[in-house]
Amino acid sequence: MIIYGSLVSPFVRKLLAYLGEKGIDFELKGVGIGDPDPGFRAASPLGKMPAMEDDGFTLADSSAIIHYLEAKYPEPALIPADPQERGRVIWWDEFGDTVLAACGGKMFFNRIVAPKFLGREGDLAAAALAESEELPKLLTYLESAIPASGFLVGDRLTLADLAVASPLMNLRHCGCGVDAAAYPKAAAWSEAILSRPSIAPWIAKEERMMARVLAPAS
Ligand SMILES: N[C@@H](CCC(=O)N[C@@H](CS)C(=O)NCC(=O)O)C(=O)O
Known part of the structure; x- marks a missing residue:
């Protein structure tokens, strides 16, 4: 899985912490604001970070990515069922x-x-x-x-x-x-x-x- 983003973005930082807590492997590809990287632009329709590419599936927005990952890797649950x-x-x-x-x-x-x-x-x-x-x-x-x-x-x-x-x-x-x-x-x-x-x-x-x-x- 590739995560596109910069370490100083609060949304990217939130996602990196989530991935760490879940124990999900990923590669961070550093991009900046307005970055022309084709993989990033393909994954993020509005050019905002973070964005993700997972086995050909692309998604942007920290919360959307986290909800996708929580459904794919339910344990340990970081979004409770209650x-x-x-x-x-x-x-x-x-x-x-x-x-x-x-x-x-x-x-x-x-x-x-x-x-x-x-x-x-x-x-x-x-x-x-x-x-x-x-x-x-x-x-x-x-x-x-x-x-x-x-x-x-x-x-x-x-x-x-x-x-x-x-x-x-x-x-x-x-x-x-x-x-x-x-x-x-x-x-x-x-x-x-x-x-x-x-x-x-x-x-x-x-x-x-x-x-x-x-x-x-x-
Ligand atoms: N709701 C989005 C917000 C993403 C966002 O606004 N990211 C900022 C960086 S902190 C960005 O990429 N801004 C560039 C732009 O607006 O063109 C999320 O949670 O991922």
Whole structure:
């Protein structure tokens, strides 16, 4: 199976963590925004990452790919069968992919991707507004919703944990990771999820890449 994407995308990171937790073998083919790679373009009709090619079957969108893989490889289940738990997992996946990734994306894109990867100025006012107005509301909600189990749904890891922790990594790249003084439960939970062996080696690689990208020009 080939996964197309970049390590710094929250959607790609979520999928890589999922693949690691499931123990599914894959090859990561690195692509950037607007990449002309023919395999990527064939797998992703809108040119967005991640995309997948599995024995000739192509699919884009992190959640679509994960639902496909969950049906193909049911164990260990990361999308529970219990109706209420399943509903909650989909809620958190949606929360991570839409509001949280969009908020983090305003900071990550405008402060890092635009100037460092695309060679143009980002909208710094939009980034500042997202940090001061949007993010506190989302982290306050997350802080209030983390159960004593240490997992967002039930008493074990699910897609919910991967989907919400992944965009928080992009905030960390911007120097505004979860503040442990203000959000102690969210900070401890996200640290635990992002340290799991399924994703920690990818994060170490991405941090090395970001250190190079953000290093002052000599
Ligand atoms: N809902 C999609 C979102 C994918 C997405 O927006 N990926 C971004 C990178 S983080 C992208 O490829 N953007 C390029 C573009 O919009 O042209 C998913 O979960 O995979």
